[in-house]
Amino acid sequence: MNKIKTTLLTSLILLSFLNSNAQNGLKEPVTFKLKNGMTIIVSENSRSEKAFSSFTLDAKAFQNKKDGVVELLNAVLNEGVQKNDHISFKDNSGKLATTAVDFDAELTAFASNIENAQIDQKTFNIAKAKLIASLKLQDYDYDQTVTENSINALSLADVQDFYNEITPAKTYLTIAGDVNVNDAKNSAKKAFGNWNKGENNTIASLSK
Numbered sequence: 001m002n003k004i005k006t007t008l009l010t011s012l013i014l015l016s017f018l019n020s021n022a023q024n025g026l027k028e029p030v031t032f033k034l035k036n037g038m039t040i041i042v043s044e045n046s047r048s049e050k051a052f053s054s055f056t057l058d059a060k061a062f063q064n065k066k067d068g069v070v071e072l073l074n075a076v077l078n079e080g081v082q083k084n085d086h087i088s089f090k091d092n093s094g095k096l097a098t099t100a101v102d103f104d105a106e107l108t109a110f111a112s113n114i115e116n117a118q119i120d121q122k123t124f125n126i127a128k129a130k131l132i133a134s135l136k137l138q139d140y141d142y143d144q145t146v147t148e149n150s151i152n153a154l155s156l157a158d159v160q161d162f163y164n165e166i167t168p169a170k171t172y173l174t175i176a177g178d179v180n181v182n183d184a185k186n187s188a189k190k191a192f193g194n195w196n197k198g199e200n201n202t203i204a205s206l207s208k
Helices: 002-017 069-079 103-115 121-137 148-152 156-165 181-192 199-206
Strands: 030-033 039-044 051-057 087-090 093-098 171-177
Touching (some): 039 181, 069 121, 069 156, 103 181, 121 148
């Protein structure tokens, strides 16, 4: 567990200090697991102006994934959060930035987008086209495996299959910034505690 805390501490600090110039108020991260196996790490920073959360895949659990499939799934998930500018999906994670007052509700919405992703042909086509356009414009520094060729080689079934491989035990949730540790724990349990990957998730991803 110490190894996990060390690995993710940098991410926590970056989240916690975003929009905050102060270096005081950052407390030692608290780590725990939900019953479904999801690892939660909370770092309270009383001097931060916002509350942040990052949902991250355990890279070691997906070493055999197809090139570009993570970023294409992110593009699909971003189609589901178009009306919420507090949430975004990039690289190997999803990110949330909001106020402490709204954090509980926003984290629940964040979790819903992840747990109940609707990956249908229409959404896939739109997301794929936007991602390819972004690659052509070179408006983001994507991983070297994310190319026009790798994205064009992916099918709807590839993204659905990868999504269905994602389980709570293969993910981390970091919470940092203007948060109370106990409140953050309760919010994490409320948002992700009932996520048990199985038949319901598969049906959701395959809906047309």
